[in-house]
Amino acid sequence: MDSVQVNKAHWDERAPAHAASSGYNIQGFVDDPELLSEVVRFDRQRLGDVRGLRAVHLQCHIGTDTLSLHRLGADVTGLDFSSASLAEARDLARRTGADITYVEAEVYSAPDVLEAGVFDLVYTGVGALCWLPDIRRWAATVAALLRPGGRLFIREGHPTMWAVDETRKDGLVALEFPYFERPEPLVWDENGTYVDTDVQFTHTVSHSFSHGLGEIVTALLGAGLELTMLEEHDSCPWDFYPGATVKDEHGEHRLAERPERLPLTYTLQARKRTA
Template identity: 45%
Template sequence: MSDDWLIDNQAYWDERAPLHTTSDFYAMARFREGATSLRPFEIAELGDVAGRRLLHLQCHFGQDTLSWARLGAQVTGLDFAPAAVEAARALATELGVSGARFVESNVYDAPAALGERFDVVYTGLGVLGWLPDIDAWARVVADLLEPGGVFYIAEFHPFMGVLDDETGTTVTRDYLPDKPTTFDEPGSYADWHLPTVHNRATVWRHTLGEIVSALCAAGLRIEFLHEHQVTYFDQFYNLVRDEDGTFHRPDGLPRLPLMFSIRATRS
């Protein structure tokens, strides 16, 4: 495959990052008032980050990155979209978060772009599907960690991608894909009515086995793999929203994992 996907995907996110900073989806008014954008289980599972050097891969416009900074971490965010990095830097300045650094780079070039290692490498929701090579990604994660450092990821469960969008009860797509998917659709998950021009993008589906195996092959030791029956995105039209902002499948349907989280360490 040529690098056309990278050009398309970068243009896709370059256009959407500034739009997302004013989207109701990200609840920016609450965030500016001090609310965290992190999910409670992420904070509990990663643990105390105060004083630790934390790198956030694929940080978008830096909301989660700055949430970790509010918990005391010395943060660096990395993203391949120039507009996202610009927005993250502006947000950090606006909020007065001193010491937050944002770097423009493709994930695969991160070790060279950063030139240092970190105590924690974190990555959040909806990121792995934008990466074509999960083995190379895992090696980058390992390269970026200090010995004894911690990697933590919270992500949408890949099994959810095989189910129909209406009810999430029928298998309609391959779980074991053999090629990426290219789509051309306006808007974004934050607002499907956003006026957008750069709408062509390519994504990949990685199985849970591939993700865990890649991290192990890169030399990381898995401390836990948790599968969660709630999600923070209404992926299916029949999901039920709870008071805490999470979504779950309707009562009476089989319980399925909607998200997963992994914590691993580098020896």
């Protein structure tokens, strides 16, 4: 099975359910012109001033993080391979009066469908890299999009967290899945999604890929970027291990017992070297 087509069918079917869910709070964005997504709010200080920056949000899904970057003053373009996701993102932009351009394409094709070498900021949010098979090719894509001196900003699920078996009922932290990148995907067959919904899905199979933190950093360095920030966090925006986590006042989840045992997400920034 072709992973791109499998995952596109998976996300096309889930996009309307995500947009209708309370988890994405679409109506909240419409009602409150200052509302930012929880993911962007978490990293607001790390992100810094983006006013006037030409930005591209890779794997933007239904556009809540993209809209948040726009509200912070960036001239932002969103890119995703899911036509259904982009339909929801465009509708959100229309309802909020936001001037955002959305482009349908695979991540690796971004330099071909967007203007290469001109972006001040490449942004990627949580839960994106696990759908890409080749982290080195991703890093090369980021480098191709950025102008010299431009920066990458990403918050992502930690590779150690992705390796945890979250289905255990004993609360133990057990590493069951790959940490390092492999050529073959992990194949999942699940009839649900990560938001509360009554929708019954028919496209239940998805393919994911692991990338170690060292592999990610090394790929960026090899693509001509300089690391400027790498901060690991003991929390993530969703309940990654039901029954073993607690939720804080910011909507972040961490292990209820000894959260210092496990990194759940990280924030990384890197800058494209100048000549």
